[in-house]
Amino acid sequence: MENMTGKVWVLGDDIDTDIIIPTEYLAMKTIDDMKQYGFSPLRPELAGQIQKGDIIVAGKNFGCGSSREQAPEIIKALGIQCVIAKSFARIFFRNSINNGLLLIEQPDLHDDIKEGDTITVHMNEHIDYSGKEYPIASLPENLMNIIQAGGLVGAMRKLNGLD
Amino acid sequence: MGMTIAEKIIAAAAGVESVRPGDIHTVNLDKMMSNDGTTHLTVDMYNNQLKHPHIADPKKLVFIVDHNVPSDNPKTAASQKKMRDFARENGIDFWEGKGVCHQIMLENYVRSGELIFGADSHTCSYGAVGAFGTGVGCTDFLYGMVTGTSWVLVPETVKFNLVGKLPEGVYARDLILEIIGTVGANGCNYQVMEFTGEGARTLSISDRIALCNMAVEAGAKTGIFEPDEKAIAYLEEHGRKPKAIYHSDPDAVYVREYTFDLSKIRPVVAKPDFVDNLCPAEEVQGIKIDEAFLGSCNNGRIEDLRVGASIIKGHKVADSVRFLVVPASLEIYKQALKEGLIDIFMDAGAIVMNPNCSVCWGSCQGVIGENEVLISTGTRNFKGRAGHPSSKVYLGSAATVTASAIAGKIALAEDIH
Numbered sequence: 001m002e003n004m005t006g007k008v009w010v011l012g013d014d015i016d017t018d019i020i021i022p023t024e025y026l027a028m029k030t031i032d033d034m035k036q037y038g039f040s041p042l043r044p045e046l047a048g049q050i051q052k053g054d055i056i057v058a059g060k061n062f063g064c065g066s067s068r069e070q071a072p073e074i075i076k077a078l079g080i081q082c083v084i085a086k087s088f089a090r091i092f093f094r095n096s097i098n099n100g101l102l103l104i105e106q107p108d109l110h111d112d113i114k115e116g117d118t119i120t121v122h123m124n125e126h127i128d129y130s131g132k133e134y135p136i137a138s139l140p141e142n143l144m145n146i147i148q149a150g151g152l153v154g155a156m157r158k159l160n161g162l163d
Numbered sequence: 164m165g166m167t168i169a170e171k172i173i174a175a176a177a178g179v180e181s182v183r184p185g186d187i188h189t190v191n192l193d194k195m196m197s198n199d200g201t202t203h204l205t206v207d208m209y210n211n212q213l214k215h216p217h218i219a220d221p222k223k224l225v226f227i228v229d230h231n232v233p234s235d236n237p238k239t240a241a242s243q244k245k246m247r248d249f250a251r252e253n254g255i256d257f258w259e260g261k262g263v264c265h266q267i268m269l270e271n272y273v274r275s276g277e278l279i280f281g282a283d284s285h286t287c288s289y290g291a292v293g294a295f296g297t298g299v300g301c302t303d304f305l306y307g308m309v310t311g312t313s314w315v316l317v318p319e320t321v322k323f324n325l326v327g328k329l330p331e332g333v334y335a336r337d338l339i340l341e342i343i344g345t346v347g348a349n350g351c352n353y354q355v356m357e358f359t360g361e362g363a364r365t366l367s368i369s370d371r372i373a374l375c376n377m378a379v380e381a382g383a384k385t386g387i388f389e390p391d392e393k394a395i396a397y398l399e400e401h402g403r404k405p406k407a408i409y410h411s412d413p414d415a416v417y418v419r420e421y422t423f424d425l426s427k428i429r430p431v432v433a434k435p436d437f438v439d440n441l442c443p444a445e446e447v448q449g450i451k452i453d454e455a456f457l458g459s460c461n462n463g464r465i466e467d468l469r470v471g472a473s474i475i476k477g478h479k480v481a482d483s484v485r486f487l488v489v490p491a492s493l494e495i496y497k498q499a500l501k502e503g504l505i506d507i508f509m510d511a512g513a514i515v516m517n518p519n520c521s522v523c524w525g526s527c528q529g530v531i532g533e534n535e536v537l538i539s540t541g542t543r544n545f546k547g548r549a550g551h552p553s554s555k556v557y558l559g560s561a562a563t564v565t566a567s568a569i570a571g572k573i574a575l576a577e578d579i580h
Contacts, residue, residue: 014348014437018545022552023526026200027231027238041547061349061382065545067284069201069300089382090353091284095300152302153212162214 003122004081006055009046010115011039013059017092020063020071034070035077052079055121057113059085062103063092072096082121086110097143100151109134165412167320168389169355172295172409176278184319184418192223192307193277193406198264199228200524201282201301203242206249208305219311221254225272227264228257231527232519262492262518265289265460268296269372270494274398275390276407280307285460285542286385287378291371292397293390293409298379318384319418320355320411321346325362327426332576334470335370336462336540336560339377340431342423344441352382354418357411362425363388368397369466376461377542380438430575432538433558436546444563447573451483453535455568457561458489458516459523462540465495465502467561472504474565474576480512481571487529488513489521513568525549538567 018041025037038047056075062085063071072095075083082102096103109127113119120128124138139147149155166174170182177188197205209216218224226246234240243259250257258267264281265288273279275293279286282304289296299307307313323342329335343350356378358371366374371388378386388394389410398404430444457463457471468490480486488508490496496518499505508515514529522529523541530550531537537549537556544556559567562576569579 016543016545018525018543018548022547023524024530024550026526027236027242029238041552044552061352064348064382065284065543067201067282067298067300069204069302087349087352089349090384091298091300091379094303098300098302152306153208156306157212160214 003120005118005120006053006081007051008055008057008113008115008117008119009050010113011056011058014061014064015058016065017063017068017071018065021068021074026068026070031070031073031077035074038074038078047078050078050080053081054079055119056080056083057085057110058083059110060087062088064089067091067095069095069099072099072101076101084109084127097146098152100147100149100154102147104136106134106136164416165414167355167357167411167415167417168293168409169295169320169357169385169387170317172276172278173315173317175276175407182317184317186317187314188317189312189314190278191312192280194223194225194272194279195304195307196225196227196264196268196279196281196283196286197304198283199230199239199243199246202226202246205282205301205305205308206245208302209308213309216309218253218308223311224255224308225268226250226255226257227267228259229262229264230520230524232260232517235527260517262494263460263463263520265376266463266491266495270401270492274403275394275405276409280304280313284379285376287383288372288376288460290375290378290385290387291368292394293388293405295385295387297385318353318355320357321351322417322420323356323358324360324420324422325358325425326360326422327362327424328365329425329428332562333428333430334560334562335366335373337431338423338425338428339374340433340441340558341428343377343381343439344431344433345421346381348380348437348439349382351378354383356381356383356386358386358388359411362423364391365425367466368393369464372464373461380542430560430563432563432573433544435544435555435557438544438558444559444573444575447557448575450573451536452538452567452572453483454485454487454522454529454531454537455564456487456489456522456529456537456539456541457564458487458491458521459541460491461542462561463489463491463495465498467540468495468499468504470561471565472507474562474579475511475569476507478511478569478579480568483571484568485529486513486568487516487521489516490518492518522549538564538573540564
């Protein structure tokens with residue numbers, strides 16, 4: 001995967017799946033219908049402001065709560081390239097990989113970052129921000145293959161020669 | 164080196180002698196449960212994205228409509244029809260209107276020693292009878308449905324040594340809120356919460372469900388008790404036997420240990436908007452409420468209804484309050500009818516509803532409006548969880564919720580005379 005540069009939106013700790021997509025919108029037909037309500041309980045204007053290629057930087061326990069898979073799907077549909085957080089809740093982490101949304105754990109960036117600033121992610125190495133390097137772990141190749149195939153179903157289709 | 168009960172269940176499911184935290188194993192799933200929150204998405208992927216799809220073993224699957232039941236609009240009706248038709252076509256056990264999925268699973272399916280995936284975060288409830296249940300998304304569910312297997316990263320286990328006995332008027336609900344308040348909302352992220360010790364043995368199966376059910380609110384992969392004679396008796400009452408009885412070895416390795424003295428636990432309330440935002444119930448006494456909810460997979464069992472009924476008997480729900488009473492299953496509802504509890508709630512002015520997830524999931528019955536305040540025995544109090552983004556949810560025990568419904572403001576049971 002190439003390096004990624006993007007503008008940052010900053011969110012706090014414990015961003016739960018009801019904030020990412022409230023229950024009342026889950027019955028909508030498609031993710032594209034739902035995505036305008038992403039993060040609406042916290043910041044109703046945010047979904048409309050996010051541009052393709054932007055990056056979310058958050059605090060601890062991002063994605064806690066429900067197992068609803070619409071949560072990572074909506075973040076991806078809004079055009080977010082990756083979410084960088086101090087930590088992720090486990091069901092959300094697995095759902096994100098399975099839907100092709102890249103997540104990166106980084107303990108310190110959130111404390112320093114300002115919303116609207118730009119960062120560059122050097123995959124498997126570090127994040128560049130304001131002249132400082134923030135180290136990140138490397139992602140195993142099989143997980144990266146799933147993300148690049150757009151998720152687990154996409155990866156299975158590739159393996160089966162369907163795509 | 165010994166293994167914990169959770170490690171032993173994973174080892175058996177993986178067909179290996181032993182496992183260690185951090186190992187990744189392919190496991191055979193004993194059962195899989197999915198509800199109307201996401202099953203329509205699984206069915207869509209199955210029908211549209213796979214070539215010649217095949218279900219590994221329909222007998223291992225259970226589909227349960229519980230989140231919006233009866234359906235509340237044409238969209239949920241359509242997604243439930245998709246689920247219902249798929250279940251019938253494929254010979255999958257299907258339940259509708261009989262209760263909250265985890266309560267139905269515990270009453271009818273779960274056996275000690277099993278590894279169960281559920282497409283719902285509160286699948287961790289099954290540890291109450293010594294099974295390893297955990298929540299997954301619909302893509303992981305699809306993979307398990309088609310292959311009968313999945314992969315797990317063996318989690319570390321955190322030991323919760325429970326000593327003493329809960330005092331009169333204090334409940335397992337207060338205990339689990341206290342535990343989450345202590346460890347934090349991600350305090351056990353990707354770990355197992357094992358509840359053990361002489362205090363654990365004093366707890367009923369209903370109490371144990373209340374504890375395990377909220378393990379996910381501390382970020383855990385599951386919560387679990389060693390199955391004892393109470394767990395075996397519960398299974399026998401429901402016509403089942405354990406698959407296997409596992410105990411943690413004396414030399415099992417725990418990543419951390421906590422001790423909680425049950426006799427010191429007091430009534431507590433989790434304030435908006437986080438489950439670990441805990442305080443003594445006295446601290447929020449007097450906060451005006453608009454709605455009270457007694458129900459959910461956490462606290463809608465017969466034991467909880469008995470607590471509520473004993474407090475509200477001879478009293479009335481405050482004029483300004485809607486008090487929703489929602490038995491977690493039909494079995495519980497019928498038992499409550501037999502015991503006269505439903506009459507007591509109705510005479511007091513409560514709204515008694517069919518078994519379902521209700522306002523705990525915030526899209527069906529009892530949703531609250533702008534700036535309204537709910538006190539609830541549900542699982543979560545996230546911002547907007549029960550309705551409007553500006554509304555507020557407080558979490559408390561069946562006793563605190565019922566007392567608050569009578570007082571019209573957050574109150575303790577001891578305030579009601």
